[in-house]
Amino acid sequence: MSEVTVPAAQRAPEAESVSPGRWVRENLFSSVSNAIQTMFFSLVLLGLLRWVLGQIFSEEANWTSVATNMRLLFTYNYPTEQFVRIWFAAGALFLAVGASFAAWNLNPMVTVRRVGVALAGTGAVSLVVGLIAPDTTPSAVRTGFFVVGIGLVALALAVLKVVPEPHRRQIPFIGLLAGVAGVICGVLWFFPFGDYGFADGAPTAESGTIDSSTSLPVTVMFLIMIGTYLAGRALARMIDLGWLRRTMIGWWVIGPAFIVFLVLRDPEFDWGYVLAVDVPMGAAFALGGGALLYLLAKPSRSELARVIGALLVALALFHWVAAFFGWYPMLQKARFSFALIAVAALLAPTFAGERAARLRFAGGWFGFMVLFHWLLTGINTPSTLDIAAPPFLGGFVLTVSIAYYVMLASFPLGVLLSLARTSKMPIFRVLATTYIEVVRGVPLITVLFFFSIMLPLFLPGGMGISDLAAVFAGYTVFSAAYMAENIRGGLQSVRRGQYEAADALGLTTVQRTAFIVLPQALRVSIPNLVGQAIATFKETSLIAIVGGFDLLRIANSTIPNQPDFLGQKRPALFFISLVYFVVAYSMSRASRNLEERLQAGQAR
C-alpha cells in the first residue's frame, strides 16, 4: 500500500493576518455591487435566522418531548437494564475509530489562527442569536446565548493575542476534537442533562438529578477513543502499518455484525442443539473443505480443480432447486456453505502454489467457515433480550446499522455488476446493463414496497422473511446498481495497458482483476463511494414509510402520539434533522479531505 499523506509542512502557508478593518473593506465593501450584495445577504441571513429561531422557540414547541424521548430516538425500546450492552458496543466502535485514525494517520493540522477565528465566529453567531431570538424565548436561554457568545469571543481574542504568530503555529486536528469532546464530557459532569425517561408508559421528567447513565459512560467512551488513538500511534511506530490497516479493515467488515448479533441481541444458544448439529456441521465444512482445497490448490491440478468446482456449483444449485420443490430437508446454512466451497474450488487454481501457499489458502477457508457458521448460528438463535415492543433495533441505531449493512452487502454485488457491465462478454453486459438501468430508473420507495410486499409472495410455501430483512434486501438491490456505476467509473479509469501487461505476464482473468484492476479502480472510486454512503445514510429515512421504527418514524408518529406530547412534531423533526446533518456533514468533510489527499498522492 502506498503512503499518500501530505505532510502539513507542504501545504501553502497561510497568509499573514490582515487587520479586521481592512478585511471588511476588501471582502464586503470593495465596490458598489459588493456593498449591495453585503446588504442583501445580511438581510437574507437575518430573515432566515429569525424565522428558524421563531420555529424553534415558538410557544407551541415543547422541547421536553425531545429530551424525554432521547432514549427512544437513539435505541428505541432497548431495555434500560441492558444498556451496558449498548455502551459496550459503542466502546468497541470508538475503539475501532481511534485505531483507524491512528492506522491511516487521519490527522490534519490546523493553524491556531483558524481555530481562533472559528471560536470568534461561533461566539459572534451566538451573540446575534441572543439578540434576535423571538420574544417567546425563555430568558435563561437568551442569557445563555449572551454568556457563551461573550465567553467564546473573549477566549478567541485571548488565544490570538497570547500565541505568537498564530497563522504559523499548528495544532493537530485530533487534539482539537479531543479538547471539544473533553469540554462536553466535563460539562455533563457539572450540568447534568437530567434524568428523563419513561416509567410505566408515562414520561418522568425531573431535570436536575444527576444522570450517571450518560456522563460516566460518555467519559469512558471518550477516554477509550483517545487512548486507542495514542496507543495506535505508538504501535504504528513499532509494527508494520500495512498489517494494522488490514486488521482494521477486517474489523470494520465483521465487527458490526459481531456487535449487532452477538452483543446487542445476545443469542440464547441451545447448547445441546449447537453441540449436536451446528458445531459438527461447521467443523465438517471447515475441515473437509480445507482438505479439499489443499488438494486442489496444487499447480498441476488446476484443470481438475475447475472440473470439480463446476460440479460443486451444479450441486449447490441443485440443493436450492430441491429446497424449492421440498425434495429433502437441509439447513439453509449448509446450502450456502456448498455454494461457498464451490466458488473456493473454482478459485483454487488462482491461489495454487507451493506448500505454504496451499496451507494459507486452506487455512483462510477454515477461518472463514468458522466465523461464517458462528455468525449464522448467532443470527438464527432467539435473543435473550426481552423487548417490550419489538423490533429490537430502532431509532438511530437502526438507521446507522441499515446504512452500514447495505453498503457492506451491496459492495460485492456492485463490484460483480460493474465487472459484468464492462466485461467483453456480451450476455453478461446485457444482463448487468439491464439490471442497473432498470433499478436506477425507478424510485427507491417502489423498490422498497416491492420487496416488502412482493418478496413474501415469491418465496415458496413455508419460507418466510421478516419485514426488516425484506426492506434490507430492497435497499441492497437498489444500492448495488448505484455502487456498480460508481465502481464502473473507477474501472474505466484503469488504462488498457494495465490489462495488457497483466495478460502478457500470463495472469489469469481472476488474478488480473483481483491484483491489478480492482485495486486501482477502487482507489479512484473512493470519493464516489463515500458520497454513496452518505446518500444511503440519508435514504434510510424511507424505512419510516415501509414500517420500520427509524429516527423519522419515531419523530413523526411515535412522539406526537404520546399523550403528553400530542401533535408535537416540529421539535423532534428539527432534532433529527440536526442528527442527520451532523453525521452526513462530517462524512462529507472527511471525504473531501480524503479526496485532497488522494489527488496529492496522484500528483506525485
Next chain:
Amino acid sequence: MSIADQALTEEMASRRDMIVCRGVKKWFGDFQALAGVDVTVKDREVMVVLGPSGSGKSTLIRCINRLEVHQEGEIVVDGVEMSNDMRNIEKIRSEVGMVFQQFNLFPHLTVLDNITLAPIWVRKRARVEAEAKAMELLERVGIPEQANKFPGQLSGGQQQRVAIARSLAMEPKIMLFDEPTSALDPEMISEVLDVMKDLARGGMTMMVVTHEMGFAREVADRLVFMESGDVVEVGTPEHFFTNPREERTKLFLSQIL
C-alpha cells in the same frame, strides 16, 4: 525458400523455429490490419520490424502473445500453436515476454512487487525465491536501489528497465519489444538500449519494433519491412541499409535515416 525464410544464413536456417507466422490475417471491424503475414523467427535470432505508422507492426507483435486474436492463418510459438486451447495460451504467454512503449508498470505496486507478482502467482514460486531472483534482475538492469519505490517515483528510463526485468522474471524464451524507447527522453534511450543489447548478446530470441536504426544495424540479425498489413521485404541489415530491393522500402528508409 519461402518469403518467411528469406535472407537466412546456412547456420541460422538450421536452428529451431521459435516464431512462425503463416498467412496471418486480422480485421478490426471492417478494417484489415494484417493481410496475410509470413514471418519466421529462429532461435537466438534478433528480428527488427520496421514500417510506417499504421502498417500493423504492433498488431503483428500483439498477435504473437494473443493480446489480439488473429482470425486467419497460423501462429506457432516454440512448437505450440496459438489456438483456442487454454493450455496453449497459458504456455505461450508464460514463454513470451513483452515490453510496451508506455511501460505499463502497475502503479499501485512497488518495483519489487511488480517483478515478483507473476513468478509467484503464475509460476507458483515461493516469495523468497521470487524476490531473490527479482533483486538479481534489478542488478542486471542496473537499478537495485529502487526496489522498494513505486513506479511513479522513477524516471522513464528506469521504469522501462523495470518493465524489462519484470518480463525477464518469468524466464521467457522469447522477448517482444513494441517501440520500447519511443516514450523516452533522448538521454534515457541509451540506458534501455544497452540492456536490450546485453539481452541479445546473451542469446535471447527477440522481436523488436523500433525506429532506432543504430540499434537495428548493430544488433539485428534480420529486418522486416511492413506496409499496410503486409510484409514487403525481409533482409539482413547490410542488405537493407546498402541496397534495399523494393521502392517502398527505399522511400521509407530515406525518410527516417
Next chain:
Amino acid sequence: MTSQTDDSGTAVFTGHTRPPIWRNTSVLKWLVQIVVLVAVLAVFWFLAAQARTNLSAKGIPVSYDWLDEPANIQLGEGIQTVDTEERRLTMSRALWVGMVNTLRIASIGIIVSTIIGIAVGIARLSKNWLARKVSSIYVETLRNVPVLVQIILWLAILGSLGKLTADSGPIPGWVIVSQKGISLPRVFLADGFYQFVSMVLVAMVPVWFVRRSLKRRQDREGGNTHATGFTLAALAVIAVVAWFANPVMAFLGPIFGSVESAWGSIPQGLMQLLLSVAALGGAVLWIRRFLDSRRTPAGLAKLIDDDWFRMIFAVVASLLAVLVVVRGWPGLSSWIINSGSDLFGVIADKFGDGRGSRPIDAMRPTLSEGRFVNYGPTGLTMTVFYASLFFGLVFYTSSFIAEIVRGGILAVPAGQSEAAAALGLSRGQALRKVVLPQAFRVVMPPLGNQYLNITKNTSLGIAVGFSEIVQVGQTVYNKNSQTLAVFSIYMVFYLACSLTISSVVNTINRRLAIVER
C-alpha cells in the same frame, strides 16, 4: 501439441487438433455466459411461477382487466378527482391523474430548482464574503438532511400556519398562505388557446418562406434585407389577428374527430400484424446495415463471435417482441388503438364552437366555503401536501444543482475569464458570454441526473399524502390486491420518464459537442 521439430529444425505440422471443450476458450466463454443466462431466466421463471401459485391460492390472479372498473377512491387533487356521469373515474383514469400530478410537480420542480440552483451556485463564487458564506450554509444544510425529513418538516411547519379565512393573507385576496395551502394569482390557458396556437402556426408558414428568401437575398447581394425584423413584425400582426379571429380554426375539431374514429376502427388483428412486421422489419434492416458496415473492398470481413451474437440477439429480440404482441399480451394492440383514438379525441375536444376566443386569462385566488377552489379559472393554488413536497424537493435538489453549477464554472480554465477581461468585457458579461456557455457542457450530464432524481423523488409524496402515481397506485392495490400489475405500471411509467429525460439531455449534449467543432 500440434507440431514437432524435425532434425533440420523446421517445424512440421501434424494438422490442427481441436482442443477439448473444457480447454477451448471460445467454447468456454460462451458456455459460461449461456449457463448464467439460463440460470437467471430459470430463477425468474421459478419466482414468477411461485408468485402465480401464491396469488391464485389467495384468489387474485394477475390481470389488467380491472383498469376499466370504476375506481371509487378518494383522490386528494388532480385533473379529475370526482366521478361524474359523463366522465367516469375508472382505475386507469385514477392512475392517469396520479401520473399527471407526478409530472406536474416534477416539471415545475425542475424549473424552479434549476433557477435557485444557478443563483446559489453563482453566489458561492461571488467576490463578496457574506454571499459565499450564506450560499454555502444554504447548500451544506439542505443537502445533508434527508429530503424525506425535509418534506415532512415542511408539512409540520405548514400545518402550524393560521386557518384559512376570507381575509387571510400576507395580501388578502391576492397572496394567501394558510394551513390549507398557498394560493397566488396566475395566468392560465383559456378556451381559445389551442385554436390560437394552431392559427399562428398555420399563418407562420408563408412568413417562413419569405424570411428564407430574404435571407438568401442578403447573402447574395449583401446589404440588409431586415429578415428578422420582418419576421417579428409579421408574428406580432398574426398574433393580434389570431387573438380575435381564432374561432375560425374550429373546423379542426371535426377533422380530429374523424381521425379519432378512423384510428379507433383499426381491427386488433391488423394492429398485431403491423407491430409484428415492424419488429421483424427492424431486425432485418438492422442486420443488413450491420453487415454493410463490415463490408470491405476485398469482400466481407471475417465476423467474430461478438458480431454473430449481435445478429442473433437482434433476431431473438424481434421474435420475442412478436411473441409478446401476438400471444403474451394481446391486449397491447387494443390498448394502443384505444389510447391512440383517445388522444385524438382529447385533441378534437380542444377545438370547436361555443368556445370563448381568449387564448389566455388571469385570475386571483378564489375561496368557496372556506376552501380554495383548486381547478378551473382560479388562482394558482398549492395544497399543503403539494407545497410541502414541492418545497422539500426544490430546496433539496437546488442545493445539489448549486454544487454542480459551481463545479461547472470552476471547470472553465481561469484563462478564459482572464481573456474575456482582457477584451474589456465586464465581470457579468464575461460570465454570461464566455464562462457559462462553456460550463454548460460540463454541467449537463450531472444536471440530467438531478432532474431524474427529482422526478423519482416525487414518489416521496406518499409520505405526505400527495396524490402522485405511487400513492394512487398504493390505494389501488390496497383495494384490489393487484400488486404485481400496479408495480409493472410504476416501472413502465418511471422508465419512460427516465428515458425521456436522459435522451433529452443526451441530445443537448450532442448538439453542444457539435458546436464545439
